Amino acid sequence: MSQATSKKKFLYINRRAPYGTIYALESLEVILIGAAFEQDVSAAFLDDGVFQLMNGQDTSGVGMKNFSKTYRALGDYEVRKLYVERESLAERGLTLEDLMPITYEDEDEDYAEKPSIRLVDRSEMVRIISEQDVILSF
Amino acid sequence: MRFGIVVNEGPYTHQASDSAYQFAKAALARGHEIFRVFFYHDGVNNGTRFTVPPQDDRNLQRLWSELAEAHKLDLVVCIAAAQRRGVLDANEAKRQGKDGDNIAPGFRISGLGQLIEAGIQSDRLVVFGD
Secondary structure, three states: OOOOOOOOEEEEEOOOOOOOOOOHHHHHHHHHHHHHHOOOEEEOOHHHHHHHHEOOOOOOOOOOOOOOOHHHHHHHHHOOOOOOEEHHHHHHOOOOOHHHEEEEEHHHHOEEEEEOOEEOHHHHHHHHHOOEEEEEOO | EEEEEEEOOOOOOOOHHHHHHHHHHHHHHHEEEEEEEOOOHHHHHHHEOOOOOOOOOOOHHHHHHHHHHHHHEEEEEEEEHHHHHOOOOHHHHHHHHOOOOOOOOOOOEEHHHHHHHHHHOOOOEEEEOO
8 A cells, every 4th residue: 555645545425316415415515525635536426326426406395405506616626536427427318518518727738627536437447446546435 | 464454334233333342352363463443424423432331232332442451452533423413522522612522432533634544554554334
């Protein structure tokens, strides 16, 4: 394992739809707090977790807090790698166009806006997961 | 090896807390170190001393408290998750104007940073939950 003084690779795996349970919201809270620790952070969205990134979320009918805008702020917290599993999207009849346009500013390229969402297929997701030091699954 | 443990589910509804407890006990028996046990989501409900399970069943809160006492374990309940679910220590109760607290012996309430720190400081972070 890496030294305590060096950066660790943290992956937050999100597997559930945003409002049926509290896992998505409390996962987001961990990601935001964790950003202060300057680790190598990425998040993965698979299974029903891809619904967390849906564009145009409206919770007014269910009386719950709509926290979807927070995902769009992740770039400001240096969380720039959001891996979305291609098969999970397809199995739910979704495409990249159904998701929020989430971007970050790349300071190495004159603060150009770049997409944070990276579509990866299932085998690639397996490789990403296997490379991590710390995995928190929600 | 130095382990961090995360418990994401409440007692009795789910086996997560039981499994985490058995894992912690076994790891300690083998001479491993437990850096911290962090309770998140409904897992914070493991840290209330007001549970009264039937006498012929295990008392998970007491088991955790006794294990913490015996091995100087650091049992941390997430403050944000605990506030949502009504788990308070004396300080929080006072701060929030509540008329009592229910944190169990050996548990303490702190922030999510303690979870991240457990991930950084432990050789393995083992998560128990759904």
